[in-house]
Amino acid sequence: MVRVAALLLAAGCLSCLAGPSSARCLRGSRGVAVAGRGPNRRVARQAPASPKYDAAFITQYLATTYERDASAACNHAITAEWEYITDLTNSTKEAIYNEASLSLAAFEKEQWDEYFQNLDPEEYEDPVVRRQVEFLLSLGVSALDEQELKDLNTYELRMQNVYSTAKICPYRKQRCDLGKEGYELDPEIESVMAKSRDYDELAYTWKAWHDASGKHMRQDYKNYVALQNKAAVANDFENMGHMWQAGFETDYFYEDMQDLWDQVFPLYEALHTFVRRRLRAFYGDKMGEEDGLIPAHILGNMWGQSWINVYDLVEPFPNASSYDVTKALMEQGYNPLRMFRKSDEFYTSMGLQSSNMSYGPKAVIEKPRGREIICHGSAWDFCDRKDFRIKMCTKVNQDDFRTIHHEMGHIQYYLQYKNQPYMLRSGANPGFHEAIGDTIALSVDNPKHLKAIGLLKNYEDSDESSINALMKMALEKVAFLPFGLLVDMWRWDVFAGNVTESEWNRHWWLLREDIQGLRAPVSRSEEDFDPGAKFHVPGSYQYISYFVADILQFQLYRALCIEAGEYRPDDPTSPPLHKCDFYNSKEAGAKFSKGMALGASVHWSEALETLTGETELNATALLEYFEPLHRFLREANGDLEAEASPVSEDDASSAATTATTTAATLALLLLSILNRYL
Numbered sequence: 001m002v003r004v005a006a007l008l009l010a011a012g013c014l015s016c017l018a019g020p021s022s023a024r025c026l027r028g029s030r031g032v033a034v035a036g037r038g039p040n041r042r043v044a045r046q047a048p049a050s051p052k053y054d055a056a057f058i059t060q061y062l063a064t065t066y067e068r069d070a071s072a073a074c075n076h077a078i079t080a081e082w083e084y085i086t087d088l089t090n091s092t093k094e095a096i097y098n099e100a101s102l103s104l105a106a107f108e109k110e111q112w113d114e115y116f117q118n119l120d121p122e123e124y125e126d127p128v129v130r131r132q133v134e135f136l137l138s139l140g141v142s143a144l145d146e147q148e149l150k151d152l153n154t155y156e157l158r159m160q161n162v163y164s165t166a167k168i169c170p171y172r173k174q175r176c177d178l179g180k181e182g183y184e185l186d187p188e189i190e191s192v193m194a195k196s197r198d199y200d201e202l203a204y205t206w207k208a209w210h211d212a213s214g215k216h217m218r219q220d221y222k223n224y225v226a227l228q229n230k231a232a233v234a235n236d237f238e239n240m241g242h243m244w245q246a247g248f249e250t251d252y253f254y255e256d257m258q259d260l261w262d263q264v265f266p267l268y269e270a271l272h273t274f275v276r277r278r279l280r281a282f283y284g285d286k287m288g289e290e291d292g293l294i295p296a297h298i299l300g301n302m303w304g305q306s307w308i309n310v311y312d313l314v315e316p317f318p319n320a321s322s323y324d325v326t327k328a329l330m331e332q333g334y335n336p337l338r339m340f341r342k343s344d345e346f347y348t349s350m351g352l353q354s355s356n357m358s359y360g361p362k363a364v365i366e367k368p369r370g371r372e373i374i375c376h377g378s379a380w381d382f383c384d385r386k387d388f389r390i391k392m393c394t395k396v397n398q399d400d401f402r403t404i405h406h407e408m409g410h411i412q413y414y415l416q417y418k419n420q421p422y423m424l425r426s427g428a429n430p431g432f433h434e435a436i437g438d439t440i441a442l443s444v445d446n447p448k449h450l451k452a453i454g455l456l457k458n459y460e461d462s463d464e465s466s467i468n469a470l471m472k473m474a475l476e477k478v479a480f481l482p483f484g485l486l487v488d489m490w491r492w493d494v495f496a497g498n499v500t501e502s503e504w505n506r507h508w509w510l511l512r513e514d515i516q517g518l519r520a521p522v523s524r525s526e527e528d529f530d531p532g533a534k535f536h537v538p539g540s541y542q543y544i545s546y547f548v549a550d551i552l553q554f555q556l557y558r559a560l561c562i563e564a565g566e567y568r569p570d571d572p573t574s575p576p577l578h579k580c581d582f583y584n585s586k587e588a589g590a591k592f593s594k595g596m597a598l599g600a601s602v603h604w605s606e607a608l609e610t611l612t613g614e615t616e617l618n619a620t621a622l623l624e625y626f627e628p629l630h631r632f633l634r635e636a637n638g639d640l641e642a643e644a645s646p647v648s649e650d651d652a653s654s655a656a657t658t659a660t661t662t663a664a665t666l667a668l669l670l671l672s673i674l675n676r677y678l
């Protein structure tokens, strides 16, 4: 994920991708009024008074004084935040960071009061200046008064602190000394969730984590929601959910998200059915009644958002080749630094810029000893056009190898748009930043490329090994889609007051069951606050960006593959999309660079057109990529159904009915939720 000023109340400094609390985000594209009946429009506002300064003055001011002062204020705040986030228990750093956040908020507010509040974008002929003016009209959370800002900061920090320092006792010693024997999320708890195949140990660990994290945040979250909404109203939005969505500058945002989900739903459903049956074959009656849902704790991941860790249980063709990059990385003596260098080498092979400063001495690429740190990987832009850093507790495995390429994508984007004005140094929309590095990772993480860089030996390419490789990718990318959608659906409902606080947790599980098809492993109540057990909720990071990015990255990948001559969509003799590798392709690199360099200076549809020739998001590339797997899944699921199953025919047909009903319910529920906003 991109580094956000999640905690920064007034960050005029980071990418818009950044957290919702990041003020440039809030001041930026999120503030742009959008027409149409989408929910993210601003509410009617009285005609503004005449601006104090004319267009010529503001144009000059933005290019000189504001550029200098805003960059410096941002740099100061980000530096203080970095110091604190990489040393969480240091109270001096915490105080400095709090102070820096407030002073940045004060700076933004002063500027807005004096120069920006009454500007009229129509007076600006230069589209790039006009866009900055549009962004500057919105003040973001800096619109709150000082005490409210302090309070909001306190709630956010406290929730993040609970999340980052939560520990649990191991399954085999459930009464333990937490200080000495407690498990942290990263690495111990995540490792249990990934590797254990003991149903009860997984259920215990799942529950213990939710008890230790989300459960302690409910009151703070309630206060956080109230203040976030207050800030949104001060910016002429109905609530913070609407303000977040405005960052996409799309009139029909809900319809667009709904349409994308509709496109990918049949593929997700086929994958879900296949995996559910394999898991049932392994866990048997432990899984409870067959209701078409999968218990959320047995998918190899705390949130069921990636299923790659249960690949061994669902491998389509155990006798065909498969690949295990973790083993190869270990055998070849890779360490974190070497993994970063390898990633940098991919980017530069395309003629893109080296990001070597981002994993140099100022960065954190391994978990430090002796201090607490938020381990969740992030990429930071220090607003001075030269300091960019990665923070990541890297482990030597395939997952982290992929994450490195993801984080390096953020850095590459920062580098590409660093010459844009301060207000436009940001992604084209909140999904673009998350998609860049993943696009590269799609090219890296396929057998052809891994072979080329020596990480894959004795691999036999066949139709069956291709299905195995696609399954691995689907367990990450397809499995993620509903989760990527529902986290913010829950928050939009919370911000809008569509669900009362007394039903927050129930609503979370309604969405998880109906969209993701997962059910809670143990009974839940309103004593629990399960959304808080996911980093991005206490962290106040927008999540729908990941859903958008999950789809967008395949669009970008397909375009770069075509540019590199690795894929010819209209030629039946072309290799399939999933076998493309644009390593070393300067043509693909040039195209990528041109689109990234635009930053937020144009509407995202223009950036998309530069990158792909298309102007709209769509899932056709994703579906093209997974087409062979989808065919396999349909056949396998159908075959399984047709097979005389161990149960009677009646049972088999009722199971089939359940599956169909679940799918229909899913679609209906989704429609009803989305339509609520229309």
Ligand SMILES: [Zn+2]
Pocket: 001, 002, 406, 407, 410, 433, 434
């Ligand atoms: Zn990211």
